[in-house]
Amino acid sequence: MTATVTREYRKFYIGGQWVDPVEPRILEVVNPATERVAGTVALGSAADVDRAVAAARDAFPSWSTTTVKERLEVLRNILEAHQARTGDLAAALIEEMGAPSALANGFQVDLVAGHLTTAIDVLENFAFEEQRGGSLVVKEPIGVCGLITPWNWPMALIAVKVFPALATGCTMVLKPSENAPFTGQIIAEILDAAGVPAGVFNLVQGDGPGVGVPLSAHPDVAMVSFTGSVRAGIEVARNAASTVKRVTQELGGKGxxxxxxxxxxxxxxxxxxxxxxxxxxxxxxxxxxxxxxxxxxxxxxxxxxxxxxxxxxxxxxxxxxxxxxxxxxxxxxxxxxxxxxxxxxxxxxxxxxxxxxxxxxxxxxxxxxxxxxxxxxxxxxxxxxxxxxxxxxxxxxxxxxxxxxxxxxxxxxxxxxxxxxxxxxxxxxxxxxxxxxNDGFDFGSPFGGYKKSGNGREWGEFGFHDYLEVKAVLGYAPDTAAS
CATH class of the missing domain: 3.40.309.10 (Aldehyde Dehydrogenase; Chain A, domain 2)
Structure with missing residues (x-):
């Protein structure tokens, strides 16, 4: 298989910097329309995951205590940066997964903006605290999140994980699919250009055994959000079980x-x-x-x-x-x-x-x-x-x-x-x-599955919940409780 390599993504985004992998390994990404190499991407390892998780852990105390106003400003900056790169994203999508131009430049790109705009709207009115009787119920960011996304709607499925995680004050490590890594790399460039603080968002490219397994099993990862096959989802849950972390999954369907x-x-x-x-x-x-x-x-x-x-x-x-x-x-x-x-x-x-x-x-x-x-x-x-x-x-x-x-x-x-x-x-x-x-569609509605289609929900306000822990502060208002 011979072709001119047009894209070379040899670095990961960790701690606000583009860094070389610990162990240099390269994957050729094939354009499915031509069966020729469209570019190359570095493959990560457990050592790269460790670096990325450490960066996210170090950034968590600061990012988790930012105000809603501060997080809204970052999300709006991302929206502006995204709009400047829609053509680049569509071109990458055409190469990595063969999406038709009209779909790539239309619905695929539009979904990202739609989910981001929805996250902004939800964050503006989201109740992170609620008084219930004499208790205060507080919703706090869960911690470092491992986000594992597939290749079929690569940009949108990154969006429904990254934007709610950012909005709720979490830090994260993203592993896009090795079959569609180009768009994930460009999204990392967009977040960097938008001024997301160092360590809040991290990107490690790679396959399931090399990156997915150590990410889902990592003791410093508090939550894993996975979209993909039932088979792989079961493996993610098994790998996560020993650390009793939260696992949300959007898996297969037969609608x-x-x-x-x-x-x-x-x-x-x-x-x-x-x-x-x-x-x-x-x-x-x-x-x-x-x-x-x-x-x-x-x-x-x-x-x-x-x-x-x-x-x-x-x-x-x-x-x-x-x-x-x-x-x-x-x-x-x-x-x-x-x-x-x-x-x-x-x-x-x-x-x-x-x-x-x-x-x-x-x-x-x-x-x-x-x-x-x-x-x-x-x-x-x-x-x-x-x-x-x-x-x-x-x-x-x-x-x-x-x-x-x-x-x-x-x-x-x-x-x-x-x-x-x-x-x-x-x-x-x-x-x-x-x-x-009759073909109803709503960015604000919850999306997720029953049975082997998974657990947890994404999209809209419902997409925030899995990134939050719920704390009850009892006796917060004893006078109210007594009355």
Whole structure:
């Protein structure tokens, strides 16, 4: 594999300085659209984690006692610095994960600004102290936080951890995914330019064994926030257990999308296909299981086929709906699951195995739709994490809800229909951390999962809570207690 290396990130951000790793090791980052090296990044070790955690620990006494006004000023500086670098972030994202230009320059970048603006709004009115009877309930920053983020929405998933941690007075060490390290490096540059005090934010690049394990197990880390696979999340929890630290996890999903039998049926099928294909299907909260009335399965399949044909695939720098998936390993996994769907008897409506025509290079996957899927099939139970939609039939609303909840996951659910009252009733019965009615979206709503989809909540005010300890000061107002 030969190519001109365009990016070289050989230093970590620790204690307000760009420093060399203790043990120089380099990882080549492959552009999934070209299968060529897009740049290199240093890989950290336990020794680098120790340095970063020490810097965060030293900065904690000062940062944890700053005023809300002081932290607001820093967050607003970050927002300004972010706005100056959106083009750089989008360009890096296109290279590291193959996101189409429109998505990279649009929703991916916009999510960062949205979460940052929301954190500012929440901090302006957040109650860190509350009088309850004769006691004072105080919410204090938990300490040094280890933040481990994935590659699929790399900027947004850094944002929902770093900004609440900063807002609540915590210090932190961030480990971005080694599959998408460029944007994390630029975010560190943004925070440095914004004047975040030395040691408050630290960045160590690396893989799970080299950095993730020592970070989650470190005795001076008070809390770990992890987003990624169930398998890796379990390992993080195991590594953290010996130090009894707080662990929050946002893990996998297999989101049900219940399409109601009404006048908007055809439109909602098309919307469901488009939503599933967004970001090449690499979204943990994607509506990957579409549930339709069994009597309308053939109709739904035809509509979905037409909708999938409108999902164009190609060079991320062009005007295409989706680009490649992130890596060769991910491509191989998706291909195997598509073949398994065929072998298990699902009806292949669109797409299938192999690359799309005219794309011999790059990890491109055909937008794929299966109909006549039953919930015991592998493609209905495993998280495929690619542009693959499964359509299942239901005989009644109760049946639809039973199917929706028959999963080990519980991250997101969806209900689509013209009858808002019915949609609301169905949404209440889906066992998931968030349920969107007719594509509802809200930066201030809590996001997180039931069951194997994780624990804890991010986004908005709810994203602050896991970074805070709750202290009760009893007898704070004895006169009030006596009266």
């Amino acid at each position: 049900p999308n219940i399409v109601l039998d009404d006048a908007d049926f055809a439109d909602n099928i098309g919307k469901g296909v488009a939503s599933m294909m967004l970001n090449s299907g690499q979204t943990c909260s994607a509506p990957s299981r579409m549930l339709v009335p069994s009597a309308r399965m053939a109709e739904a399949a035809n509509i979905a086929r037409e909708a999938a044909a409108q999902v164009t695939v190609g060079d991320p720098s062009g005007e295409f709906s989706i680009g490649p998936v992130v890596s060769g390993g991910q491509f191989a996994k998706i291909q195997a699951l598509i073949q398994q769907g065929i072998d298990e008897g699902a009806t292949l409506v669109a797409g299938g195995t192999g690359r799309p025509d005219g794309l011999p290079t790059g990890y491109y996957v055909k937008p794929t739709v299966f109909a006549d899927v039953t919930n015991d099939m592998t493609i209905a139970r495993e998280e495929i994490f690619g542009p693959v939609l499964t359509i299942l039939g239901y005989d009644s609303i109760d049946h639809a809800i039973d199917i929706a909840n028959d999963t080990e996951y519980g991250l997101a659910g969806f209900v689509a229909g013209a009858d808002l009252e019915q949609a609301r009733a169905v949404a209440r019965r889906i066992r998931a951390g968030s349920v969107a009615i």
